[in-house]
Amino acid sequence: MSSEDALAAMRAKLSSLEAENTARSALLDRSREEAVAQSREKLEKQGKIQGAVFVRLQERNRRAKAAGGWATESTVGEKPGTERSFGFEDDDAGKDRRTGYRAPAEPGDRPAPPKTEPLPVPPGSGRHRREAANSDEADFADTDWLAT
Template structure:
């Protein structure tokens, strides 16, 4: 082999390694930039959540001080507009309409239930299998049940 060819091959290999190293460094830089961006986003969200919690605590403290220092549920709790409105009233009218209920002042609705469909004749009875001969002895009950987990006849030392 010629030393000049060896040198050219080594330079080519070195150029390939430099290119691969550059690509890897680019990927590392991209991952680092992405991690920094995600960290900033998480930090901003944490700041917002913490600010909201602090505002809520300040409001509770203000309400307690306004009530003479008594921090009770009625003073520091959130005010509810209407405690008795659960939203079921809207459903009642629709449910009553579906059930066929009517108010006393409404005229009766003519309704005839659909005629029952003619019943098909019942299928012929299936043949009853003949009972098998029951073994005598201590395993008679297990054989009658058809238990798949009966390992009484297994020779555990043979396997």
């Protein structure tokens, strides 16, 4: 082998190494650009989420301060978008109407006390007789609790 042939072989090998190095460099550049784009996208998503959390925490702190510093679930909890009604409000309104209760117009006002009439007492019945007749408690003195 002549020196010119060895030099040509060396140049060919060097050019193939150089081409391989260029291809690897392009591949690294492309993967680096993809990684930077993914990181930027994830960072923007995380920034939006953290911004929403920050807004929620600020609102929670504002509610706690408005409640006099008491951070309870009713003061700082999330308010549901759609509140469900179970019908108790209608029952309460009916009871209020029957008893004559009216809500105070201002915080200092007091509602009018309901008008009540004393219960009629049957003649000849004493206090003890009424209590015994109206007793809700059963007499279990003679019950054998160990019998099966």
